[in-house]
Amino acid sequence: MILLRTIKTSWTALLINKARSLLTILGIVIGVAAIILIMAIGQGAQDLILGEIGGLGADTVIVRPGKQPTGPSDSANMLFSDSLKERELDALRKKSNVPTLKSAEPAVLVPATVSYKGETYRPEILGWSADNMSNILDIHIEQGTSFGEREDRQKENVAVIGDKVRTELFDNEDPLGKNIRIKDKNFRVIGVFPPSGQALFVDVDELVLVPPSTALTYLLGSDHYNEIIVQAESSDVVDQTVLDIERTLRDMHDITDPKDDDFFVQTQKELLSMVGTILSVLTAFLASMVAISLVVGGIGVMNIMLVSVSERTREIGLRKAVGATNVDIRRQFLIEAIVLTGIGGVIGTLIGFALSALAAVILSQVLGVAWGISFPVGAALLGIGASAAVGLVFGSYPARKASEKSPIEALRYE
Amino acid sequence: MTYYDEAVETRVLKGVSFTVQEGEFVSIMGPSGSGKSTLLHILGFLERPTGGAYMFDGKSMQEYTEEELAHVRNDNMGFIFQTFNLLPRTSVLENVKLPLLYSGIKESEWDELAREAIEAVGLGHRVEYEPSQLSGGERQRVAIARALVNKPDVIFADEPTGNLDSKSGGQVMGIIQGLHEKGHTVILITHETYTAEYADRIIRVLDGNIERDEKVAVRRTGASFVK
Incomplete structure (x- = not known):
């Protein structure tokens, strides 16, 4: 009152x-x-x-090397950790280890520039199966073709490029079948993504995709992945898939305490948070x-x-x-x-x-x-x-x- | 009521002593600088004396806390000032209500009490006016209504006609006289004999001392006011 x-x-x-x-x-x-x-x-x-990130799809999880980052500064240590190699990838792909897994594909970052006929550009170069990316991001190549397992196994020098990269390097020229240079290696452009903008963490327009094995062997001279992208059979079994992945990798690395993990699994939920x-x-x-x-x-x-x-x-x-x-x-x-x-x-x-x-x-x-x-x-x-x-x-x-x-x-x- | 006072810095009052009975109408008279205003402030619980004692309603002022002084001012006293002291840009009604804000009276009764007080000073037709729209005499009548609204025992008037012409002054004094007749104790401060003579007793103050304290032989009434 x-x-x-x-x-x-x-x-x-x-x-x-x-x-x-x-x-x-x-x-x-x-x-x-x-x-x-x-x-x-x-x-x-x-x-x-x-x-x-929500567009990532609830059935997809990402396995990354290093400890789970608790702040922005921890991301650096993620790049330098080498706990995920071909051996781990193969183990995850085994049905006996992770029965609910549908696919597991590696991805590596290549810090480099690309050039074509004196034009140089610095795009985002990823060693990642173009088939897998199309599948996960639901962005499909309209011009040319994609590449996948076969090209990776044979370490072919092929690339699929984003629309912005195409404009920067080729202007109005047809890029298909042309060779671009990455770290003094020739890569044949076999496909171009349609203009798509930002999707997930990558700007698709700024992207150059090459087979991961090619990237590791010829561009990086290293043998560890930056991430393994895993798709579960359905979103219902994601939790089980994560548990199986963790168990498999801990067994391989002789880890008993989860605090000592040298890898971490990000689900859509974790990524969001x-x-x-x-x-x-x-x-x-x-x-x-x-x-x-x-x-x-x-x-x-x-x-x-x-x-x-x-x-x-x-x-x-x-x-x-x-x-x-x-x-x-x-x-x-x-x-x-x-x-x-x-x-x-x-x-x-x-x-x-x-x-x-x-x-x-x-x-x-x-x-x-x-x-x-x-x-x-x-x-x-x-x-x-x-x-x-x-x-x-x-x-x-x-x-x-x-x-x-x-x-x-x-x-x-x- | 007895009252002694030692001075504030310059010894304004030097040992005055008198008693006012309930229902009396007393004028305190003296030239400016005589200490009459200080005396009124003390009598009105606005200022504590630096020495001596002041008994109000059988209790010494020293025994009251600041908060109790405020409550006594609110419940038992009403003040009329030379300069009216109305709140600007605030209606007559709201001005008169002011003491009710600090009283224990229920808010639902405020309007009626305030209107009653305004009617009593003959300003029923000015309720929604603001002070700037009123004449000096009307403003002082609003101030009287404000002093009345809590139905106080004692009304203190400090040079109430000082800023008024003789006609308005006469009206104001008529109203004050009426209050006395209704049983209010009135203490009036003035330097003018013709105003002081409305009271039934005049205390003359000079240089901080009581010079004379006497009954008024022929009291003035509202109509006989001449400046």
């Missing part, structure tokens, strides 16, 4: 100085809008990326940087509240003369500050959402992706809550100043 009435009183006081009230909360408005914008963009990015975690941390970090601006806004609010207390000395004196206690006065000014910053929070949230919608439209246009408009309710509550907290913190001092005025001093004040 008292609270409601005090809020009403504060509201009236703030309306009397509309322009000043608005200017006072500008800092809060901008701060909250920025936080909402960042959180919404973070959420949008997360939705988009997780949507892409891993990427989700990284993006959330990033978003929270950015948002907390922006939150500093709320402190600056709060100082502005304190400054104006002090001016207001000084200007309203007479009012304070009068209220005390007619029976307001120090607590009454203190509550009034504190609530006034909270109402003020709370309104700032609401306005900032609305502006933030408007800007996020705009950003979503622009990002969709510029990046050519379906960037969803997201309105995280949590962000709205956080924005408004944080602003009210700013009011509470930075309103306390002016409110105490107000309550400490003696009624006489206050009434005498001209």
